Amino acid sequence: MSRKRAAEPDQLPTPSPERKRVCWGILTSQGSWAxxxxxxxxxxxxxxLALRTLLTxxxxxxxxxxxxxxxxxxxxxxxxxxxxxxxxxxxxxxxxxxxxxxxxxxxxxxxxxxxxxxxxxxxxxxVRARHTHFPSALHEACRRGNSQCVDSLLSHGADPNHQVVYVGSPLYVSCVHRHTACSKVLLARGACVNLGRGDDSPLHAAVRQDGADQVSLLLNYGADVNLRDGNGQRPVDLARPGEKIQQLLAAFEVSPRSLCQLCRLQIRKVIGRDKLKLLPLLPFPSVLTQYLEQIHENN
CATH class of the missing domain: 1.25.40.20 (Ankyrin repeat-containing domain)
Incomplete structure (x- = not known):
């Protein structure tokens, strides 16, 4: 992002032909100091006080x-x-x-x-990005790991599945940067668990980053372990042999999801992303509400 800082009087910047940096793959100008x-x-x-004085x-x-x-x-x-x-x-x-x-x-x-x-x-x-080729505020919150910002944006209508071609979905960004708290908020609000960047899924990203908690969370929300990335590899193919993630994925492949988990995923799908926020308002016992909100992640 563009931001230019004024120099101290006795520390003027050394002139240079160009003062630019890469952010989100965009070459952004730092512009003039003047x-x-x-x-x-x-x-x-x-x-x-100075701000108010200048305004007056x-x-x-x-x-x-x-x-x-x-x-x-x-x-x-x-x-x-x-x-x-x-x-x-x-x-x-x-x-x-x-x-x-x-x-x-x-x-x-x-x-x-x-x-x-x-x-x-x-x-x-x-909350919705006006320039579809630039990362949104939601992408930035996920990149920085600011889960409260993520929650606030989603509460005000931000799209958890908004994609930017070279960046991917917000969930993919949070997995790349190992911000499990952001991933939890996104998934609880209905983000598509398999929507990543091109053929690369959030699960692929989590495995590459050795994020065992992320992998477990994604699997719990229905991540497809059989998706293949641009190189034809499944998530398990990217895991280091003998490590926790490899064991977790291998065990998952031979142990189908429980009926309880399958029911929960299907109910959430039928309810729809836009109505998930209304779950706490339904006249259900708290145990059932928590079940539908997928708070008990090991069920």
Missing amino acids: DRSPLHEAASQGRL QGYHANTVTMDHVTPLHEACLSGHLACVRALLAVGANVNAATIDGVTPLFNCCASGSVGCLDLLLQSGAH
């Missing part, structure tokens, strides 16, 4: 840099809730996007600031 306004700097550092002096809340970074982007990336609130109060664009498609919501997920995230969502931030 085009950040004092408002950007105050928002980035969380200096609320005529600085516009939607002032942008060459890369279209706004002060709201900066406040969210640093997790400064008070500054975010102050900027929104004077009309900051909650859905402003940089030239790389980064929104303030995306930056909240990068910083893990649930407070800023919820405030943006209450102010009309879009």
Whole structure:
């Protein structure tokens, strides 16, 4: 994502022909050090009094840099809730996007600031990615392991199965980065357990990362052990011989799922992803509700 920091007066950056880095496979420009306004700097550092003073002096809340970074982007990336609130109060664009498609919501997920995230969502931030070729805020939350952000985004309508061609699904991203807590939230909210990146499934990714907890979780939610990746390999083919994951997959192949688990998976499928959140509201005994929510993962 684009973010430009102002240099200290006695530590000016050394000029270079290019100042770029790769994020999510996108070559993102760090831009000029000179085009950040004092408002950007105050928002980035969380200096609320200075921010308010600058706003009263005529600085516009939607002032942008060459890369279209706004002060709201900066406040969210640093997790400064008070500054975010102050900027929104004077009309900051909650859905402003940089030239790389980064929104303030995306930056909240990068910083893990649930407070800023919820405030943006209450102010009309879009949870669905407007640029389908860029990773969404949900992808970023999964990459960073910010499970609370994942839960909040899904509660506000984010698609757990949103795919980006070169990144894959949010579940795939959480498996690649070994964030089991994020995977649990996604699966509980109805994410497709077999939707990964191309032919590569989340289970393939979890096995490559030696994530035994991830593998167990995916199997419990119905992961297909017979899917083959682009090289024609099944997950068990990627596991190191003799290791826990290899033993887990081998045992699973010769032991079919229990009738209890098959029933639970089918019931959840029939209920549908959009209605899973209503399960706690049904007049069922808590044991049955937990069963349907798949809290007891070893059943």
